[in-house]
Every structure is written in structure tokens, then in C-alpha cells.
Amino acid sequence: MKKLILAGAGHAHLFSILHIGQLIRAGYSVTVIGPGDYHYYSGMGPGLLAGLYQPGETRFAVRKMTEARGGKFVCGSIELIQPDLNRVQLSGGQSLDYDVLSCNLGSNVVPLAPAEDPTLPVKPIENLYTAGREIARRLQKESLRVLVIGGGAAGVEIAGNLCHLGELTKGSLDVTLLSQSDILTRYVPKMRRLVLASFTRRGIHVYEQVSISRFSGQEVMLDNGNTLPFDYAINATGIRPSRVFRSSGLPVSNDGGLLVNQYLQCINYPRIFGAGDCISFLPQPLERVGVYAVRQGPVLYQNLLVALPCGSLRAFRPQARYLSILNLGDGSGLLAWRSFVFSGRLAFLVKNYIDKKFMNRFQVSGEINFDFGGHNT
Numbered sequence: 001m002k003k004l005i006l007a008g009a010g011h012a013h014l015f016s017i018l019h020i021g022q023l024i025r026a027g028y029s030v031t032v033i034g035p036g037d038y039h040y041y042s043g044m045g046p047g048l049l050a051g052l053y054q055p056g057e058t059r060f061a062v063r064k065m066t067e068a069r070g071g072k073f074v075c076g077s078i079e080l081i082q083p084d085l086n087r088v089q090l091s092g093g094q095s096l097d098y099d100v101l102s103c104n105l106g107s108n109v110v111p112l113a114p115a116e117d118p119t120l121p122v123k124p125i126e127n128l129y130t131a132g133r134e135i136a137r138r139l140q141k142e143s144l145r146v147l148v149i150g151g152g153a154a155g156v157e158i159a160g161n162l163c164h165l166g167e168l169t170k171g172s173l174d175v176t177l178l179s180q181s182d183i184l185t186r187y188v189p190k191m192r193r194l195v196l197a198s199f200t201r202r203g204i205h206v207y208e209q210v211s212i213s214r215f216s217g218q219e220v221m222l223d224n225g226n227t228l229p230f231d232y233a234i235n236a237t238g239i240r241p242s243r244v245f246r247s248s249g250l251p252v253s254n255d256g257g258l259l260v261n262q263y264l265q266c267i268n269y270p271r272i273f274g275a276g277d278c279i280s281f282l283p284q285p286l287e288r289v290g291v292y293a294v295r296q297g298p299v300l301y302q303n304l305l306v307a308l309p310c311g312s313l314r315a316f317r318p319q320a321r322y323l324s325i326l327n328l329g330d331g332s333g334l335l336a337w338r339s340f341v342f343s344g345r346l347a348f349l350v351k352n353y354i355d356k357k358f359m360n361r362f363q364v365s366g367e368i369n370f371d372f373g374g375h376n377t
Ligand SMILES: Cc1cc2nc3c(=O)[nH]c(=O)nc-3n(C[C@H](O)[C@H](O)[C@H](O)COP(=O)(O)OP(=O)(O)OC[C@H]3O[C@@H](n4cnc5c(N)ncnc54)[C@H](O)[C@@H]3O)c2cc1C
Pocket: 007, 008, 009, 010, 011, 012, 013, 033, 034, 035, 036, 039, 042, 043, 044, 045, 046, 076, 077, 078, 079, 104, 105, 106, 107, 122, 123, 154, 242, 244, 275, 276, 277, 278, 288, 289, 290, 291, 292, 293
């Protein structure tokens, strides 16, 4: 049997993991490598922080999914790919050979301080659950000032959901959102205006066009000379692809994403494929959002099926536009489709419906029945 390694068990690999049986019937032995038994869905991460969702509702039991379909799950982290030997090395020293390697290694949040970064990164998504529970616990006995750093969609959703958490716990919580540019610059300007209006009403402070110079204990120094004290800080400033490809000498873009062609195939090594945040798609730049990772999943699977007999590969054709809905944390959402924008309860209900439908598709291993203690990432 030819050896297929699925490196990383994130959004882009869910479709292949669900179809491991077919991959085995096509002549592969399938090994999935990931750092934990569960993978958490980012779209519901801010709601997980606020306590709107329980962990079991927001995760996929990737080990169970793999094993139930005849695959092998190796709990570990890939350190290096040796493309000339067709081998991957794991952090514990173990190495595994492959005939075909598919990479879904995701991205990491860029740290804010070189040495001791006092902020909690928004990824992995389970950090948001941990943060929410710790903040709720501390609010029982003290007032808290929480900084959310980063004015993109993730930062906005987290600030809004933190505010809701403060209301739920009836604690004294002061939420501040810091952004190096205006908030939501990637979206139509109306989105920014609606969020600023909503946050002003809810008492969430927003500082735009400010950069952090440095952290000093529980204070952050801004480049405009101001200082902000905080008790808890969350880093949502941006992500970069896994470092594994650059360390392995594979072809990468400036930010370290694995360079792939229209077939999601590494440009120099045809046995290596990739999808999601960890790649740089050569035919055109793509935003690193879950929408693309999920849409690439079935194309990647089809190409893995035919990779070894060298069958004809399917091109990934990115959709030009996608629907965005932000969860603002107060029961309302902010929906954007092209230049059309609206906010309110209905927008949140649409998001909740889409998110739950996505979860139902891949929650095939009794996820809801486990408590958070069961996760081991
Ligand atoms: C708070 C937040 C909210 C978001 N909301 C949305 C949204 O609503 N809609 C949207 O489109 N996008 C959203 N995004 C972006 C979205 O999360 C990413 O684009 C998406 O997760 C990318 O999927 P992926 O499959 O590439 O990576 P991931 O889903 O992150 O999967 C990567 C997997 O690889 C594993 N891994 C990493 N390194 C290694 C290693 N060395 N060895 C083995 N395994 C490894 C990780 O543990 C993980 O399981 C959000 C992001 C954040 C932070």
C-alpha cells in the first residue's frame, strides 16, 4: 500500500478525513498527524469565549474520526519535511515516510514582543475558551481591564464577545480594542461605522491608528506616548503560515506559505500537496480565511485520490467573493456581501445557522458528549 500522510487535522483536511475509507480503497494507508485529538472551529471561537457555545459544540474529534475510518492517528507536531527522502520528522524525534504528503499546517499568530509576550494569542482557538473561563472566574472577585490587540474581524468579534461575557457575569469589565490602522480596513467602510457605533453604545473603547512600542509589566506603551494599563491582553493582530516549510527548504512565498499551483500541489515536489492558511496559491493571492480552507478540502481530496497513479488533477478555482458575517457578541451580527451590509439579530441567526450546519457535516464522532477536560492539545 502507498503511504499517505495528512499533516495537520484542520479545516482543510476535514473532508479528506471524513473520506479516509475511500482513500484506503484507492490503495493508501492513511496516517493523520495532529497535536491533539480535537480540532476547534474558528467561526464559533468568539462565541466559545463568551460562553454562547460549549466546547463540545465547536470541535471535531479528529482522532476518532480518523480511527473509525481505518486511518492511523499520530498525536504529534511536524518539525521538518525532508522532501528528497519523502519523510517527515516529528518534534519527539519520530520520523515517518510517505508516498504522498498533504499539508494542512495552518497559521500562527505573530507574537507582539520578542521575548516575554504577555498576550494570549487567538490561535489555537481553544485559547479563547480558556481565556473566557479565566476572565469570568476573575470577574467574580475583581474588576478587569482587557485589551484586544488587532482591529481585523477576529479582534472585533473578540472585543464584542468579551463585553457580553462581562455582562453575563455581572462583573466590572473594561474592554479596549487597539488597532494599528482603522478597524476592518479589508471591508466596506460601512462595516467599520456600524461596529464603532455599536461599540460606543456598549462602552467598548476603540483606539485606531495606534501601534504598540513595548510592554512593561501590566502596561502597554503606545507610539503616541500614551500608556494603557491592563490585566489581560489578547493578541489578534494577524497570522503567518507555519514555519515548517521554510525550515524544510521547500519553496515558499515571502510570508512562508508553501507555494502551490492550481492543483494545490507544491511547485517543486509533486508528491506534496497543501491547503488552507499554510499555502500561498500561485495563480492568485488568497486571503487566509477559513472559507478558502474549507472550499479547498474537496479539491485536495480528489487530487490525493489520483495523485499516485498520476491521474488528472482538479484545479482549485477560488470564488471571487464570499459572504462574511461577524458575531458582535450582543446577539447581533454584521453581514457583508459585496457592498451590501446589514447588522442586527437576523445577521447573527444566519451566521449561527451556517456555522451549525458546517459542524453537523463533520461532527460524526460524538463530539458533543465530551467535556473540555477531554481535549489534549
Ligand atoms: C478568532 C478567529 C475567528 C475566525 N473566524 C473566521 C470565520 O468566521 N470565517 C472564516 O472564513 N475564517 C475565520 N477565521 C480564519 C480561519 O480560522 C482560518 O483561515 C482557518 O482556520 C484556516 O484553516 P486551516 O485548515 O488552514 O488551518 P487550521 O484550521 O488552523 O488547521 C491547522 C491544523 O494544523 C495543526 N498543526 C499546526 N502545526 C502543526 C504541526 N507542526 N504538525 C502537525 N499539526 C500541526 C493545528 O493544530 C491545526 O489543527 C477566524 C480566525 C480566528 C483566529
